[in-house]
Amino acid sequence: MPELTPELLLRAYAHGYFPMAERRDDPELFWLDPELRGILPLEHFHISRRLARTIRSERFEIRIDSAFEQVMRACAAPRPGHDESWINEQIISLYTALFEQGHAHCVECCMDGELMGGIYGVQLGAAFFGESMFSRARDASKVALTHLVARLRAGGFMLLDTQFLTPHLAQFGGEEIPRAKYQQLLRRAINSAGDFYSLPGHCSGREVLQSITQTS
Secondary structure (H helix, E strand, O other): OOOOOHHHHHHHHOOOEEOOOOOOOOOOOEEOOOOOEEEEHHOOOOOOOOHHHHHHHHOOEEEEOOOOOHHHHHHHHOEEEEOOOOHHHHHHHHHHHHHHHHOOOEEEEEOOOOEEEEEEEEOOEEEEEEEEEEEOOOHHHHHHHHHHHHHHHHHOOOOEEOOOOOOOOOOOOOOEEEEHHHHHHHHHHHHHOHHHHHHOOOHHHHHHHHHHHOOO
C-alpha cells in the first residue's frame, strides 16, 4: 500500500474502499470493498418508543464536532464484547486530519461534562460514511446515531454508509445491498451537496424526533 494520506483516503472512499487494521496495535492497514455493503436508509430510519422517550428527556447533552479525537479513541478502547479494535494510531491520525480539513464529523453524548457516547464518520458531498460508535451509558450511542440521522436528513444527505450490517444497526432499519447498487448510490451522493450543519449545534431532542417520525 502506498503512503496513505488524507487525500488518498478520500479518493478511496469515493470509489467504495475503506481501510482497517487487524488490531489496534498493528501498524498495517488493508483495504475493504465488501460484496454486500451495509447502509442505513435515511428515509426508513426508525427507533423504538423507549428510545424516543430517552431522547425527549434530554438525558444527554448533545455536542457536535467538539471532541473528535476523543470519540475515536473511545471507539478504539477495549469494552465489554469488544476487546480488540480495527482502529490503530495511523487511522486516528488520518481521520483527525480529515476532521481538521472539514471532511469528518462526530456527534457526542455527554453527561455532567463527561463523554458518554458518540459516533464519527467521513463526509463526501451528500454521502456520510459512519465509521464507529461507542457507549459508556445506556442508549448513549443510539441517541448519538439518532441525532446524526436527523442532521443528515435535514442537510440533504442521500447515503449513510455503515460498511457492514450488524444486529444493532438492523433494529434501526439498516440493510445490506450488493456492491453494484451501492456504487450507484455512492456516485449519486458524492456528486450532490450535503450540509452537516443544517441543524443547530445544540438541537433539542424534540426537534430531532420531529424530523424522524417512524417509531416501533
